[in-house]
Amino acid sequence: MAQPPHRRLGVDIGLTGLIKWIRYPVVRSKDAGLDVVTSVAGRFDGAFAHQLLRDCLVLLDSPLSSREIEVLWLAGTFREFDLEQLGIDGREWLRRIADICADRIRADAPSFTAAAVPAVDDAVGEAVAAEVLSVGPALEQATAHHAYSPLDGVVPALRRVVDHDPDLGFRLLLRAVKGYFVRIGEARYERYLALGEELGLGEDVVDDGDFNIWPELDD
Numbered sequence: 001m002a003q004p005p006h007r008r009l010g011v012d013i014g015l016t017g018l019i020k021w022i023r024y025p026v027v028r029s030k031d032a033g034l035d036v037v038t039s040v041a042g043r044f045d046g047a048f049a050h051q052l053l054r055d056c057l058v059l060l061d062s063p064l065s066s067r068e069i070e071v072l073w074l075a076g077t078f079r080e081f082d083l084e085q086l087g088i089d090g091r092e093w094l095r096r097i098a099d100i101c102a103d104r105i106r107a108d109a110p111s112f113t114a115a116a117v118p119a120v121d122d123a124v125g126e127a128v129a130a131e132v133l134s135v136g137p138a139l140e141q142a143t144a145h146h147a148y149s150p151l152d153g154v155v156p157a158l159r160r161v162v163d164h165d166p167d168l169g170f171r172l173l174l175r176a177v178k179g180y181f182v183r184i185g186e187a188r189y190e191r192y193l194a195l196g197e198e199l200g201l202g203e204d205v206v207d208d209g210d211f212n213i214w215p216e217l218d219d
Contacts, residue, residue, distance in 0.1 A: 006050040009043075012205050014051035015059075016171040018097070019076035019179075020208070027081045030088055037097050041104040053101035055168050056094040058117055062164040066090035068157040075143060075154045076175035117165065124198045125166035131191065132158050132173055134219065135182065142180040149180075167199050178210035185217030 007013060012020050018040050027033050041049040059069055069090030070083045079085075083093060105112045136155045143151045154176055162169030174192065177184065184192075189211065196206035 006044075006047045007200055008202050009047060010202065010204055012171070012175075012208055013048070013201075014171070015055035015097075015168065016076065016175045016205075017048070018052060019073060019175050020210075023077050023080045030086055033081055033086075034096060034100070037100050038104075041101045046104050046108055049101040049104040053098055053105065053114060054117060056098040056101070057114055058165045058168050059161070060091060060094055060098065062161065064157065064160050064164070066092075068153070068160060069094060071151065071153045071157045072161065072172050072176070074151055075157075076172065076179045078179045079149045079151065120166045120199065124195070125162070127191075127195055127198070128166040128170045128173070129159070129162050131188075131195065132162055132169070135173070135177065135184070135188065138182050139176060139180065142182045143176070146180065167201075170195060170199060171201075171205070174206060178208075178212075181212045183212050183214045183217060185219040186213065186215050188217075188219045189213055 011017060018037065021040055022033060022036050027036055041052060064072075066089050070088075070093075073083055073090065073093070083090060102112070102114075132155065139158075140155050143154045158169060158173055158176065161172060176182075189207075192206050193203060196203065
């Protein structure tokens, strides 16, 4: 099935793309963060705003708490642009991002309304959940026990979002693994590429050069 243009931009997409890009250069305030959001939403002539809005609405419609949303954001950014430190509520942050994206889309299409999110095949969802379970111990060690950027609750939050939306859950898993530079083996890397293909993601979304691959690992 053909993918919408905003799924094939040659870069990471949606919320995970924003999480990647907001880290550089360092953003120190909420207003500066919102400026980055506005800039990112306008990329590719506004096409980026569609997936970013979709991801925000998925999480806002989920049972995840504000704290769980914050944890997923912090894991992907390695606690840079630290919502916790800045006193920004996770759900409120997503609402601000969603408003910016909706305004950008309606600048070109005034009658735009967000469409329902299509369901992911159950088998693919189960495969994503299995990857969270498989890499969970290594990710938990890397996040909760990090020497200077510790973060608790990443794996449970990922499990919750995967149950709600495997597509976004998979991309947030990748962002956390990359953000905390978790070591993975070639077999896991190949499974990630295959899952990305099943989800209709470009290879450049899965592998954007940020993985820490150790060929000798058996995982």
